[in-house]
Amino acid sequence: MTLETLGWQGLVILVVFGLSLLIATYCTYAERVIAAFLQDRVGPDRAGPFGLAQPLADAVKMFTKEEFFPAGANRALFIFGPCLAMITALMSSAVIPFGNFLQFGSTVVHLQGIEINVGMLYVFGIVSLGVYGIMIGGWASNNKFSLLGAIRAASQNISYELAMGLALIAVLMMSGTLSLREITLQQSVAGEWHFWNVVKQPLGFIIFIVCAFAETNRTPFDLPECETELVGGYHTEYSSMKLGLYLFAEYINVFVASAVMSVLYFGGFNFPFQYELRDWLVSSRGMELVTAQNIITILGAVGVFLKIFAFIFFFMWVRWTLPRFRYDQLMRLGWTILIPLAIFNILLTGGLITFGVIK
Amino acid sequence: MSPLFLFLSFVALLSALGVVLAKNPVHSVLFLILTFFTLSGHYLLLNAQFLAAVNIIVYAGAIMVLFLFVIMFLNLNEDTEPHKPALAKFAAAIAGGSLLLILVAALRNVSPAGYDPANFDSQIGMVDRLGMVLFRDYALPFELASVLLLAAMVGSVMLGKRETGERNF
Incomplete structure (x- = not known):
């Protein structure tokens, strides 16, 4: 890898990092607007035009509030908890392909932080570490409600990781690779009919999205911060920007979960008729193949973000529609319904691949 | 020996010592997680990406969460720490020391199989x-x-x- 390519790749990483933060910031705004829409209210409209400066106002509020340390708290771990939650949330977007590649002369820039051949396992590893931020913060608060929230988060994440991994195995059986870029490219092949994975794996996708709700602690599975039972759950004792980091990390997790679902099941940066459009640009508009490919890549990047936004909207839509589960219902759903279903899905996929129905 | 290897080994040894020496069991668990991370780093240096990722997922991500889970429930602290008799400490020191002796004696004369850059398979692992x-x-x-x-x-x-x-x- 030349120094120039390395510089470009660094720029891509910075852009992905900045976009994760920007999207998470405006998720807080979108959440309120969508909540207001679903509840037939006006929503935030005071700060700036359409209330667009609301996240800024929130940030100012968070930063200027008093920092509070509860008595008997483990001070170092109390600070470390939200930091860890934020770090793990931001790390997982590194391997997600947000676009194919751009070519300028001899320089090829992949619109992806890093390409590793175990990309899916990397995301999984980081997601499984995400729970430590909540556990450490909840334990260090020296508050029984926080501890209960932390313990709920731990058992919930472990339980749903199993079903999530099993749902994923069915996709990996079809793709034969763990690289997210390869999985994306396989979902669209020039010159033949090729379907996104969601068509071949409807059951796997449903299991995966339910588990994604549980892993990101979103309603209807937000038991770790269930305010009717636990005051505020794991962040009861947190104030000012440390609370802000926890809330922020949740939105980044939602963004990453949406991105992973778009890549695995909804074709990632592919969009229908992209090869036809490229050939049309070359033949009818007289463009060079490289320029046409760059245009397709940019359109694909726009497409993957549209898919991500659709998923984020779905997360919020569900939050303001469904009531919260009870804890025993959550565990029963995970262990006695989702895991057997996921194992059945693996058997089904194996059978269909053996008989050549899907590949 | 590359500087990265030296750094990883240094952190690994330090955090492994932290597991044993930390007074608070929760700190011990966190040190153990750090140890697993450095071991994953070693796997990466040995060109074993899959093993590194699986080590993080299974050990750092799942088993250690259960450890932390149980220890948080037990509410262990310095007051409830059981005091072992001197004989047990003595026996543990002797057993551990002889294990160290055997390991050093066994590995002292090992010459690591050097790799041949000409026909090194970059896909191995x-x-x-x-x-x-x-x-x-x-x-x-x-x-x-x-x-x-x-x-x-x-x-x-x-x-x-x-x-x-x-x-x-």
Whole structure:
């Protein structure tokens, strides 16, 4: 890898990092607007035009509030908890392909932080570490409600990781690779009919999205911060920007979960008729193949973000529609319904691949 | 020895010592997680990406969460720490010391098999190569182990199943 390519790749990483933060910031705004829409209210409209400066106002509020340390708290771990939650949330977007590649002369820039051949396992590893931020913060608060929230988060994440991994195995059986870029490219092949994975794996996708709700602690599975039972759950004792980091990390997790679902099941940066459009640009508009490919890549990047936004909207839509589960219902759903279903899905996929129905 | 290897080994040894020496059991667990991370770093240096990722997922991500979970429930602290008799400490020191002695004696004269840059296989340790070995040469042990794990998972689901007439709410 030349120094120039390395510089470009660094720029891509910075852009992905900045976009994760920007999207998470405006998720807080979108959440309120969508909540207001679903509840037939006006929503935030005071700060700036359409209330667009609301996240800024929130940030100012968070930063200027008093920092509070509860008595008997483990001070170092109390600070470390939200930091860890934020770090793990931001790390997982590194391997997600947000676009194919751009070519300028001899320089090829992949619109992806890093390409590793175990990309899916990397995301999984980081997601499984995400729970430590909540556990450490909840334990260090020296508050029984926080501890209960932390313990709920731990058992919930472990339980749903199993079903999530099993749902994923069915996709990996079809793709034969763990690289997210390869999985994306396989979902669209020039010159033949090729379907996104969601068509071949409807059951796997449903299991995966339910588990994604549980892993990101979103309603209807937000038991770790269930305010009717636990005051505020794991962040009861947190104030000012440390609370802000926890809330922020949740939105980044939602963004990453949406991105992973778009890549695995909804074709990632592919969009229908992209090869036809490229050939049309070359033949009818007289463009060079490289320029046409760059245009397709940019359109694909726009497409993957549209898919991500659709998923984020779905997360919020569900939050303001469904009531919260009870804890025993959550565990029963995970262990006695989702895991057997996921194992059945693996058997089904194996059978269909053996008989050549899907590949 | 590369500086990265030296750094990883330094952190690994330091955090492993932290596991033993930390007074607070929660700190011990966190040090152990850091140790697993440095071990994953060593796997990466040895060109074993898959092993590194799986080490993080299984050990740091799942097993250590359970450790932390149990320790948080037990509410252990310095006051409740049991005081071991001097004889037990003495015996532990002797046993550990002799293990160290044996390891040093066994590894003292080992010359690491140097790699040959000319015909070094850069794909060694990658996930597809590992899969080939597992499914071609070790298919039976691999399948037996996976059946064992599946049986454990089915057993846990069966234990969690509601029996007839149990419902109280």
